[in-house]
Amino acid sequence: MRLSRYFLPVLKETPADAQIVSHRYMLRAGMIKQASAGIYSWLPLGYRVLRRIEQIVHEEQQRAGHIPLLMPTLQSADLWRESGRYDAYGPEMLRIRDRHDRDMLFGPTNEELITDIFRSYVRSYKDLPMTLYHIQWKFRDEVRPRFGVMRGREFLMKDGYNFDLTKEDALHAYNRHLVSYLRTYERMGLQAIPMRADSGPIGGDDTHEFLVLAETGESEVFYDSEITDLKFGDREIDYDSVEQCQAVLEEFTSRYARTDETHDEEVFNRIPEDRRRVARGIEVGQIFYFGTKYSEPMGATVQGPDGKQVPVHMGSHGIGVSRLLGAIIEASHDDKGIIWPEGVTPFHVGIVNLKQGDDEADAACQALYDGFTALGLDPLYDDRDERAGGKFATMDLIGLPWRITVGPRGLKNGVVELTSRRTGESEELPPEEAVRRVA
Ligand code: ATP
Numbered sequence: 402m403r404l405s406r407y408f409l410p411v412l413k414e415t416p417a418d419a420q421i422v423s424h425r426y427m428l429r430a431g432m433i434k435q436a437s438a439g440i441y442s443w444l445p446l447g448y449r450v451l452r453r454i455e456q457i458v459h460e461e462q463q464r465a466g467h468i469p470l471l472m473p474t475l476q477s478a479d480l481w482r483e484s485g486r487y488d489a490y491g492p493e494m495l496r497i498r499d500r501h502d503r504d505m506l507f508g509p510t511n512e513e514l515i516t517d518i519f520r521s522y523v524r525s526y527k528d529l530p531m532t533l534y535h536i537q538w539k540f541r542d543e544v545r546p547r548f549g550v551m552r553g554r555e556f557l558m559k560d561g562y563n564f565d566l567t568k569e570d571a572l573h574a575y576n577r578h579l580v581s582y583l584r585t586y587e588r589m590g591l592q593a594i595p596m597r598a599d600s601g602p603i604g605g606d607d608t609h610e611f612l613v614l615a616e617t618g619e620s621e622v623f624y625d626s627e628i629t630d631l632k633f634g635d636r637e638i639d640y641d642s643v644e645q646c647q648a649v650l651e652e653f654t655s656r657y658a659r660t661d662e663t664h665d666e667e668v669f670n671r672i673p674e675d676r677r678r679v680a681r682g683i684e685v686g687q688i689f690y691f692g693t694k695y696s697e698p699m700g701a702t703v704q705g706p707d708g709k710q711v712p713v714h715m716g717s718h719g720i721g722v723s724r725l726l727g728a729i730i731e732a733s734h735d736d737k738g739i740i741w742p743e744g745v746t747p748f749h750v751g752i753v754n755l756k757q758g759d760d761e762a763d764a765a766c767q768a769l770y771d772g773f774t775a776l777g778l779d780p781l782y783d784d785r786d787e788r789a790g791g792k793f794a795t796m797d798l799i800g801l802p803w804r805i806t807v808g809p810r811g812l813k814n815g816v817v818e819l820t821s822r823r824t825g826e827s828e829e830l831p832p833e834e835a836v837r838r839v840a
């Protein structure tokens with residue numbers, strides 16, 4: 402992409418109403434624009450990152466054997482009356498009436514809708530196990546929408562639902578989700594710690610939230626510092642293996658890590674004092690096992706091996722896709738701007754032309770641009786007729802992992818300058834060498 406042909410409305414001033422750094426940088430970098438309280442337009446740069454995050458979520462869900470589909474945002478109230486949640490959900494649910502006076506709602510979550518799909522088609526235990534998921538906009542009329550996309554009213558969520566014959570099978574699905582989430586967050590350059598949590602309005606027995614540690618997080622968390630040493634890394638896992646998934650769950654949940662809702666001072670105090678941590682975290686996902694809570698009232702049954710009809714065991718599993726942008730920026734920035742982890746960066750590399758209009762500099766930039774494109778990478782080429790200082794400030798703000806600076810003086814010696822956004826270190830290299838380094 403050439404910056405002169407792109408739409409990147411960068412702001413010079415810090416927006417006064419943004420309280421936390423991720424919100425400030427998302428506004429300044431022209432990623433989002435508030436449309437109304439807690440509702441945002443995704444401008445091109447923000448949309449690119451959102452799509453990359455979505456893509457990682459899709460890949461990891463499908464790697465775990467989960468099946469994508471797409472359910473609508475607007476739902477009929479009737480299904481929610483069947484489950485008993487229409488009245489129970491409270492004012493966070495946005496209720497709408499259509500022209501025929503039918504009660505509708507903008508879905509805050511999809512347990513009812515997916516259970517209805519399941520019961521309409523699936524009859525036998527032979528079709529199980531099955532996990533269906535989608536990535537779709539949700540609406541929750543939050544009392545205090547704030548911090549930009551972190552607590553929006555309209556937000557993008559991946560929500561997945563497992564259907565299993567037995568509790569044991571459903572717990573395997575739970576563990577499988579835990580493993581796939583660990584992989585998902587690590588690919589985004591994040592450490593998200595599974596913490597024992599409270600099940601809230603979705604209800605259920607087993608649940609973990611995934612939290613990214615950050616001072617600006619809204620949850621208070623208590624944990625054993627040893628847990629932050631755990632990494633999933635690039636280990637191979639067989640998602641069908643009950644033992645392997647169970648072992649990962651045990652490894653990642655054996656140390657104390659809880660949110661304030663489930664915190665137990667007495668148990669916490671048994672950890673050696675130098676390992677006790679009280680901190681704040683951002684909830685970026687949650688997994689639940691809730692058994693037959695929806696299948697029973699909604700009649701989602703299958704025929705078991707003995708010919709009897711049994712309600713399926715279910716769980717639901719969410720990832721806050723749009724909130725993740727904020728969480729990643731909270732975890733990765735400096736005073737100049739965002740520092741995107743490679744896995745989610747909107748462009749792989751920025752090319753800065755120090756002397757636009759100079760034949761040699763223009764040609765060298767174009768050659769770099771073509772070189773990256775040929776390798777399947779996305780460069781952002783700042784080809785505007787602007788001062789170098791302004792171009793550098795924009796690149797630092799939008800946080801691409803690499804910047805290549807091209808000017809007549811370097812080209813005389815056959816080199817360009819390659820700068821790492823994270824370390825700030827620069828190196829002079831021949832252009833082809835710089836391309837190889839980035840790729
Ligand atoms: P919170 O405790 O922050 O209100 P939640 O527990 O109500 O979140 P879940 O029902 O567990 O949310 O939804 C799954 C995920 O969706 C959450 O882990 C979070 O990452 C994301 N999410 C929930 N509410 C919002 C929101 N208002 N804005 C952005 N993301 C959200």
Ligand code: MG
């Ligand atoms: Mg909530």
Ligand code: MG
Binds near residue numbers: 684
């Ligand atoms: Mg929560």
Ligand code: MG
Binds near residue numbers: 610684686687
């Ligand atoms: Mg939650």
